[in-house]
Amino acid sequence: MSAIPAKTKAAPAATTLRRLFLTVFLRGHTSRGLSKETVPRSVGQKLALTLLLYAALSLVALIFIGRPVFALSAYLHAMTFLFLGMFVTVSAGEMLFNKEESDVLMHRPVTSKDLLWAKIGVLTQVSLWIAGAANLAGFFVGVGAEDGGWLFPIVHALSTGVEALLCTGCVVLTYQLCLRWFGRERLENLMTTMQVLVMVAMTVGSQLMSREVATLQAIASADLKVWWMFLVPPAWFAGLDDAVAGSHAPSSAAMGAIGILATGLVLWFAFTKLAESYQTGLQAMSEAPAPRPERPRRLEWLNRLAAGGLVRRALKSPVERAGFILTIAYLLRDRDVKLRVYPGIAPIFAMPAIIMLNGHGGKGLAEFAAFGICFAGVFVALTPTLILDLLSYTQQWRAAEVFQIAPTRGPWALQRGAQLAVIAFPCLPMLAIFGVYVGIAQGPKNLLLLLPGVLSMPPYALMPALVGGAVPLSKPNEEAKSAGRSLKMMGAMLMAFVLAGFGSLAWYTGWFTYFLLAEAAMIALACWFADSVLRQVRWKPLD
Amino acid sequence: MLSVKHLSKRFGAQVAVDDLSFEVPAGQIVGFLGPNGAGKTTTLRMLTGMTQPTGGTATVCGFDVLSQTIEVKQRIGFVPESGAVYESLTGLEFLEMIAALYGIPQETARPRIEQFISFFDLSMDTLKNKMLGAYSKGMRRKVVITSALLHNPPVVFFDEPLEGLDANASVGFKTLIQTLAHEGKTIIYSSHILDVVERVCDRVIIIDKGKLLVDGPADELVAAHNSGTLERLFIQLTGGEQLERRAEDFAKTFLP
Incomplete structure (x- = not known):
């Protein structure tokens, strides 16, 4: 056996890690003495049931048949944002900073960037499944929207993908910033606080958005774009749908541009600029905490x-x-x-x-x-x-x-x-x-x-x-x-x-x-x- | 093979490792000892690239642990005290995943895994079909040891490797690491089981409160301190005698 094996046919570390994290996500981090055949039922099948539930909930979009694309899309993106926000916020903490995991992986020849990307990849992949289920009926309703057409499902799928990236990126960015600004001592409390705040913001934002849209859906699409919608992420992606596959209004295009720009910025900050601090965070999680006399x-x-x-x-x-x-x-x-x-x-x-x-x-x-x-x-x-x-x-x-x-x-x-x-x-x-x-x-x-x-x-x-x-x-x-x-x-x-x-x-x-x-x-x-x-x-x- | 110079680690005001220096040549088994909280695990974590030192340097196979972390990690194996694994993977899935991280293709990894499971008396059927969460502590430890040796690293760190292993497996393991050392591998062996350390290791390093207390062959250290056994030497150096007296007093409080 050679000391350092030649990297010939082995899958790249990033692929191995992504496969690993997806398997572990679907089966769960721990198992209670179960055999291989029965474990996936614990999480994977429950996730499938959740996706079915979301797909059933997507039927609500039927009330938007014959309405403008912007109204339909704003509703769909608000709901997607809520579901994805809840999923990413709840899952990201355990996935990004799992204490026991450091003893398994931190001494292996993988970079923190590989680890981060693999985890983000899995979060985004599952987010896309959720988004797909939550928008299932919406894709078809968009074809029959007042100003919709065959282009809607394609554009909406793309805008939903970008929205999933934004959601994941925002949560990762929040963790990275907390780690950088406040250090490991206060990270755990801050992680919880940030998750609660994100969850409340998501709930309140989505509620306000869908209520506003429901109230105003009878009015022409241009009237829906009140000034504050330029500040609400779901409206950005609704704008993107509307600009390409709806009314083609310039204000929609502006909203879409804001969405793409914001997503790009968040991803750049979260995965490029601040990726280094991820390793510091992982190390901090595995280090013995300093004594805190106030505890x-x-x-x-x-x-x-x-x-x-x-x-x-x-x-x-x-x-x-x-x-x-x-x-x-x-x-x-x-x-x-x-x-x-x-x-x-x-x-x-x-x-x-x-x-x-x-x-x-x-x-x-x-x-x-x-x-x-x-x-x-x-x-x-x-x-x-x-x-x-x-x-x-x-x-x-x-x-x-x-x-x-x-x-x-x-x-x-x-x-x-x-x-x-x-x-x-x-x-x-x-x-x-x-x-x-x-x-x-x-x-x-x-x-x-x-x-x-x-x-x-x-x-x-x-x-x-x-x-x-x-x-x-x-x-x-x-x-x-x-x-x-x-x-x-x-x-x-x-x-x-x-x-x-x-x-x-x-x-x-x-x-x-x-x-x-x-x-x-x-x-x-x-x-x-x-x-x-x-x-x-x-x-x-x-x- | 392993060089540690003025290595330090602080957690805020707390000093975990304080100006630690030692060298380990190839083919040596070094017992790394110290009481609880002495800084052993923190030192091992720094040498395996899991934690960044706050001072000093260390090199493994000539690579700096701070700036050439990946090169170091490719050349080391580590059995952490926690014995952590992904419990929802089967033993085989776990080992093949670890092999892939070291760039070992599946067709090469499988025979190596089979060699280890045969050595450790594990059944391939269990390894294929049972989740690691269902393994006994000893079985899980065997899988973790296999995962540390699978890529045939020149330097191996063991942190309490015998925990959970039965007497037969322990004997086998001790023979294994002695054979590995004969083949030129460097072994750092951290344990509280002092008689095993005394029998297996060529050299002993004892630290306390992050500082190096003694470093040398066990028999020479025992003779120099007139302790009789490594255990007595350890107690003598780390203030264990006081603890012995306190334990006696404490036990008396339960007597009627």
């Missing part, structure tokens, strides 16, 4: 809170209180959990804010304002469901064996501590913020409209344990990428709509007090039943 102090207040009268009265056993501390500690400290949970719940907080603001500015639509407040409360009350569901997954899932080895009969006490923890943080603080806004903007009396939401928090918190047997921090991350979870969330959201609808109806018909009493009684009964069932659940045998 232990942060847990002291948590221990005091758990030992305090209120929590002690609610959580009687030490296991429940341990579950409470563990949950809050992970929500505050663990990078993996933070990157999963906060971007995941950001849209939940953004959506009711938009609806409340719409209701407030609704110019006489008082019913809608009441619905908006009520919906905000109930929607925020959904958050424990989502958090507890997401909190089941962690890279350190093997540590959950500790719970089973401990002398507890089942997960009930741990689940109960976790349920109270997510209600205490961040749901109640968020509801309090909405409360302050409602109190100031709508008057203190309207605060009562948040009560249906406050009351529905405990059953929503019980739902993940009851329906999915969720135990905090007990499953590998790969199992989290589930279309089933999306369906459960859709069901929960539907219930929120119904509850908010009945709540606001009761408000205007003068039955609100009775409504609250009835809701409280039903919830008490549901909680008692759920709690009795969960107390009987025993630990499943260890794998």
Whole structure:
């Protein structure tokens, strides 16, 4: 064997890496003792289901048949931007900066540029699958648009590809800049903060964009191009479609040019100018962190809170209180959990804010304002469901064996501590913020409209344990990428709509007090039943 | 083959490695020892191009670890303490992927992999069909060791390589690295199992708090410090005697 093998027929490192990252992405970073045949089902098939779901959602574009290309395209790009933004934002952290990966690859003869490009390649490839599914119906609708034609699918496919590159580039650029400006010490917190901000911006931006387009779609396409659209990325790509395959308006061409220019700039900065700092970032992730004396102090207040009268009265056993501390500690400290949970719940907080603001500015639509407040409360009350569901997954899932080895009969006490923890943080603080806004903007009396939401928090918190047997921090991350979870969330959201609808109806018909009493009684009964069932659940045998 | 000059690494105010210098010729097995947090792993990470030093230089096979990182990486093998692998790949997929990163074509890689799996008593069926996540710790360690030696590197770094290996595999492994050294390979062996180090290594380097404490053949060092064994020498140099007393006191607190 020669010491340095000749590079004859081996695939280039970049190709090998891209194949590797795509395989690992589709199968997940960890497997639970599964064989080769069964592992792809954990992520790959769930991704396929998600793509099917997006393809089904793309049918909404049918309402744009016969409308101008710009209106259709603006809607399609807004939705694509939202879906891609959510995917890239959530996936990029784990893919770009995986701590364990450095021990596998960093001592191999590959450059940081090869690593970065391979990862970006995979992110873009999956983004394009998502974009393709989300635009499936749109491609055909564009052919029959008012000023559309056969050129639309081709141009729209290209503009969607550029949009995917922009999304990926923006997220990578954000990471690189955080790393360069703030250093590794603060990178993890900043990564989470940036992801949450990006997620909120994506949600708010896409909502505003699609609402504006839906409102104005009946008007001629030229009137859609209000000044602020020149600042919104989906409008740039809609402009590109419109300039080539629609009205050919000069303003559309200008928007398209801005889009191409912005994408070029972002890619240049992210992959050329700042690629060097990627290696620094990877090294920083694998280095032992410098001691931070302020850390232990942060847990002291948590221990005091758990030992305090209120929590002690609610959580009687030490296991429940341990579950409470563990949950809050992970929500505050663990990078993996933070990157999963906060971007995941950001849209939940953004959506009711938009609806409340719409209701407030609704110019006489008082019913809608009441619905908006009520919906905000109930929607925020959904958050424990989502958090507890997401909190089941962690890279350190093997540590959950500790719970089973401990002398507890089942997960009930741990689940109960976790349920109270997510209600205490961040749901109640968020509801309090909405409360302050409602109190100031709508008057203190309207605060009562948040009560249906406050009351529905405990059953929503019980739902993940009851329906999915969720135990905090007990499953590998790969199992989290589930279309089933999306369906459960859709069901929960539907219930929120119904509850908010009945709540606001009761408000205007003068039955609100009775409504609250009835809701409280039903919830008490549901909680008692759920709690009795969960107390009987025993630990499943260890794998 | 390996030259380390005034190598240092700081993490903020914390000094992990402090002005470390030593040379290792070809064909030597060097035991790299130190208590927890002494800076062993950080040193190995700097020598394998995984972490940048904050001071000093190091060369591997004449290539600078800082400026010629890829050339260095092509010539080294590293078995990290974590034994990290991609758990959702099969053993064979993982090893073929690693081989490809070193430019080894599949038709060359496969026979080499077969040689290793036969040496380590792994079954090809397991390697082909089971995900690495399903492997026992020992099996996974064997795959990681194979991945470090697959490209036949002239310098190999081992960080706690025996962790998880059973007694038979450990004996086989010790013989393997001695044979590799006889063939001219340079081996840096970091471990806490001191009797193995004493038996296998030609030379021992002990560091503590990032600083070099002693460097030389184990028997000479033991004789010079009048310690009797390498373990006693290690305890003597790194303040382990205090720990022994504290452990005795601590154990007494559990007695009725």
